[in-house]
Amino acid sequence: MSSFFESSNLELGYGNQVVISNLKISLEASKNYEIIGKNGSGKTTLLMCISNNFIGNIFNSDIKRINNSLIEIGAVSSLIPKLSLIENINYFLYKQNLKQDLIDKILTKYELINFKGDLIEDFSSGMTKRSEIAIADLKNPDVLCIDEPKVYLDENGIQLLLELLKKRESDGNSSILSSQESINSLISIERTIDLND
């Protein structure tokens, strides 16, 4: 099985401050991973590095990555606040060339259909996260990284997220979740990366 992200000596930080040091990591496609750790242990930093969104110091880390489609849903939303939900969908999923019926079906599933013309800046944090999950569902990337998956979501939102994760697992796609403690939401986890150690 090929690794989409691999490092034998991962060291990450900001400026001269080291957040993660000497971490051996190899993430394989079609498998699920979990990153756990307390506040400040570097969960978000590691997730951002895996998803290629990290802007900081990688020191002398030897990082090998394969270009595959990857989405990160993090603490800061990737959606554009001044655009409406449907404009965001059309912008981020332009290459997928999705039919309007499918978009409407997914928005209905995520209870966002009545808000598709509203600007993202008017959305609550929960609605914004739901929108990002809906886009991830539509895009169906090879790897989906979610930082603190349950944060901002209500009970129904968490249920929808769990359904998506199960669907992704059955489709053979990879998911990586990071949180303070294990959330047992995935059927099988290849490895739990514990940053408390």
Added chain:
Amino acid sequence: MIRKYIIKKETSLEFRNNTSLFLITPTMSVLIIVFPILSENRFRVDDDLFLIVELLFLILFTTLFSIRNPLDEQRLVKELNFGSIKKTDYFYSKTIAELGIFYPQIILLLILFSGFTNTSLNTSLVNICVSVLFFCINAIMINLFFQVFTSFNNRFVQFTIIVPIYIGFAILIAPLWLGVNQEISNIYLVMYLGITLVIYAFTNFYLRSTK
């Protein structure tokens, strides 16, 4: 390389931006050009006022187009990765989108200046349009280069570094605008074309050499 959906998104954002050039250009034109005329109770513009207004215009012209919303590097990286958009595609599409915003604004500004100060164009319209086009491309590419590839991506840097560069570009337009003979106009335009090609080559090289 040039993606229509990025151009559409950038243009939509400009229309919804509260510091949009579509708002700022007419407002600043009235403040800088019309107000001094009215304050002196003049209906016609004579030579001494024309010189002062001309200097103000040059400063306005350069600062106006450097006051753009700075790009947040972290947000930009997230946005591009979320949409699987290549940096090169974004850079060229954004350049085209900005050109569509800058160019009509500069033409509007020149028309307003000409109208309010009762001065006519002293050179051929084609020369002015081509030189303004060069100004736009250079200004946009330098602005984007600073914002996308360097850490100097805040308003302070825009004022201290980018404005002097823009003034340099604008100075090349000034002689054409004030009226020089055709041979000198051609030399100026070829010089401007050379600068544009150098800046394009440099950004293109940088874009392709960075991952």
